[in-house]
Amino acid sequence: xxxxxxxxxxxxxxxxxxxxxxxxxxxxxxxxxxxxxxxxxxxxxxxxxxxxxxxxxxxxxxxxxxxxxxxxxxxxxxxxxxxxxxxxxxxxxxxxxxxxxxxxxxxxxxxxxxxxxxxxxxxxxxxxxxxxxxxxxxxxxxxxxxxxxxxxxxxxxxxxxxxxxxxxxxxxxxxxxxxxxxxxxxxxxxxxxxxxxxxxxxxxxxxxxxxxxxxxxxxxxxxxxxxxxxxxxxxxxxxxxxxxxxxxxxxxxxxxxxxxxxxxxxxxxxxxxxxxxxxxxxxxxxxxxxxxxxxxxxxxxxxxxxxxxxxxxxxxxxxxxxxxxxxxxxxxxxxxxxxxxxxxxxxxxxxxxxxxxxxxxxxxxxxxxxxxxxxxxxxxxxxxxxxxxxxxxxxxxxxxxxxxxxxxxxxxxxxxxxxxxxxxxxxxxxxxxxxxxxxxxxxxxxxxxxxxxxxxxxxxxxxxxxxxxxxxxxxxxxxxxxxxxxxxxxxxxxxxxxxxxxxxxxxxxxxxxxxxxxxxxxxxxxxxxxxxxxxxxxxxxxxxxxxxxxxxxxxxxxxxxxxxxxxxxxxxxxxxx
Numbered sequence: 001x002x003x004x005x006x007x008x009x010x011x012x013x014x015x016x017x018x019x020x021x022x023x024x025x026x027x028x029x030x031x032x033x034x035x036x037x038x039x040x041x042x043x044x045x046x047x048x049x050x051x052x053x054x055x056x057x058x059x060x061x062x063x064x065x066x067x068x069x070x071x072x073x074x075x076x077x078x079x080x081x082x083x084x085x086x087x088x089x090x091x092x093x094x095x096x097x098x099x100x101x102x103x104x105x106x107x108x109x110x111x112x113x114x115x116x117x118x119x120x121x122x123x124x125x126x127x128x129x130x131x132x133x134x135x136x137x138x139x140x141x142x143x144x145x146x147x148x149x150x151x152x153x154x155x156x157x158x159x160x161x162x163x164x165x166x167x168x169x170x171x172x173x174x175x176x177x178x179x180x181x182x183x184x185x186x187x188x189x190x191x192x193x194x195x196x197x198x199x200x201x202x203x204x205x206x207x208x209x210x211x212x213x214x215x216x217x218x219x220x221x222x223x224x225x226x227x228x229x230x231x232x233x234x235x236x237x238x239x240x241x242x243x244x245x246x247x248x249x250x251x252x253x254x255x256x257x258x259x260x261x262x263x264x265x266x267x268x269x270x271x272x273x274x275x276x277x278x279x280x281x282x283x284x285x286x287x288x289x290x291x292x293x294x295x296x297x298x299x300x301x302x303x304x305x306x307x308x309x310x311x312x313x314x315x316x317x318x319x320x321x322x323x324x325x326x327x328x329x330x331x332x333x334x335x336x337x338x339x340x341x342x343x344x345x346x347x348x349x350x351x352x353x354x355x356x357x358x359x360x361x362x363x364x365x366x367x368x369x370x371x372x373x374x375x376x377x378x379x380x381x382x383x384x385x386x387x388x389x390x391x392x393x394x395x396x397x398x399x400x401x402x403x404x405x406x407x408x409x410x411x412x413x414x415x416x417x418x419x420x421x422x423x424x425x426x427x428x429x430x431x432x433x434x435x436x437x438x439x440x441x442x443x444x445x446x447x448x449x450x451x452x453x454x455x456x457x458x459x460x461x462x463x464x465x466x467x468x469x470x471x472x473x474x475x476x477x478x479x480x481x482x483x484x485x486x487x488x489x490x491x492x493x494x495x496x497x498x499x500x501x502x503x504x505x506x507x508x509x510x511x512x513x514x515x516x517x518x519x520x521x522x523x524x525x526x527x528x529x530x531x532x533x534x535x536x537x538x539x540x541x542x543x544x545x546x547x548x549x550x551x552x553x554x555x556x557x558x559x560x561x562x563x564x565x566x567x568x569x570x571x572x573x574x575x576x577x
Contacts (some may be wrong), residue, residue, distance in 0.1 A: 030094035033130035035188030037221035041229035052107035055097035058195035060123035103271040141282035144176020145270035188220030226258040247544040248284035250432040257445025287399035287425035291514030294420030301365035307356040316348040323412040342487035343495030354418020359406040384462035399426035428542040435540035441478035444469035500561035504568035505533035528560040
């Protein structure tokens with residue numbers, strides 16, 4: 001078997017949806033199945049791909065049939081006869097039947113199909129059509145969408161284009177896994193529906209509709225993701241019901257680092273890219289300001305460097321006395337230890353210990369915790385028949401600590417960085433993965449979104465193994481990880497996360513609020529990251545609520561409790577099976 005090369009590129013401009021393309025072909029048979037591979041969750045439940053029965057309209061010269069037949073079809077389609085006549089008489093190319101303004105064809109019910117057996121009109125036939133997207137579209141930004149993109153066809157499929165194997169208007173993956181695995185997903189061939197006419201535009205008797213499907217027991221491929229579709233859908237429904245307008249949720253399995261659920265808001269509408277109120281950007285892998293959740297990194301760096309200890313005492317008056325830095329609590333926290341400083345998220349404590357560090361120490365610790373570089377699953381070497389490099393979430397942003405490399409240790413820069421402000425940015429995926437690393441005594445994973453790819457006959461094509469993250473800068477010690485866990489438990493027991501006590505599982509975590517400026521307006525990013533249950537952690541969760549009004553309740557904290565209850569109930573159900 002030959003090697004399959006995957007070539008990345010990130011330009012997403014100038015795109016059209018897959019259904020627009022399927023129903024807008026001239027002088028060609030109607031494509032009713034692109035042959036593209038589909039995605040399923042880890043239990044085999046479909047994320048993309050569903051065959052429906054729908055009506056296809058083909059060009060036809062002359063009358064379609066009797067007035068009585070048109071009346072019956074119009075009644076079935078809930079329209080008047082004139083509207084139906086105007087629509088079918090104007091067909092110049094094969095099209096699928098859609099409602100006005102809709103992109104997807106109309107699925108016919110069993111009773112409608114039965115009634116259509118008694119309606120005989122020329123050039124109007126029932127065809128099986130393969131829907132790409134299932135609504136609501138789960139993990140939409142991470143799975144991605146397909147579109148036309150001539151520039152990328154030239155850049156990434158230059159040989160195929162030059163040899164005539166691929167046209168400039170070909171449908172290719174535009175984002176997410178659709179893009180990173182595009183060459184594999186394109187392995188199947190199209191299914192065509194043709195309606196034969198003679199030179200006068202009349203149907204050829206005895207031929208009529210013909211559906212030609214490829215016969216290949218190996219293609220299309222099926223991508224088995226790490227997602228749990230039932231859990232994903234429950235979380236999607238919950239965050240929408242609770243009104244998360246902008247932000248993300250990431251749920252990782254602490255034993256493997258696998259992505260069990262990943263949600264981004266605003267949601268993506270794959271058929272209406274750019275529609276107001278939607279967003280193709282994946283907020284779960286986009287780096288943004290973290291605020292106080294970064295204090296976990298600062299504490300880890302200070303403990304590793306030996307510049308503080310868990311029981312060191314600090315005094316907080318509410319003002320740091322320099323750099324214009326103050327605490328969030330008016331009047332301060334008084335006397336408190338380092339662990340209490342984390343529980344109550346004291347800015348003064350963390351600015352103090354950050355100034356004791358060198359910038360390189362803070363950067364190295366952040367790297368060990370998965371920040372400042374892409375954390376998701378990737379390979380530089382061939383994986384089975386796939387020739388690397390391959391990154392599953394190719395749009396993932398690296399995040400950063402410093403906008404430029406500090407030429408010397410700057411106290412103000414370190415103090416502000418230490419509380420998660422200034423230039424610090426990380427993604428919800430990185431934040432959840434940091435929690436997994438802490439839970440695993442410093443051992444870091446590369447979160448997977450794909451477990452394996454299978455042939456159409458069910459045989460395995462390639463597996464994507466669970467991968468530990470490389471450790472060029474080493475790892476944090478088990479003792480440091482243990483202290484961070486104790487501090488996160490105190491956050492919920494008595495600190496800034498006390499409002500999430502009392503759920504199904506006992507939880508641990510860290511809240512965060514980052515001041516941001518968007519279009520000249522002061523807003524905040526609200527975070528809560530953590531794990532549960534505390535005694536035997538099963539899942540790590542990061543919740544981000546972006547661009548919220550200052551002084552508004554921490555929506556991320558509220559969502560975190562509800563999401564972990566959903567996860568706990570779901571986990572119990574899985575254990576009972």
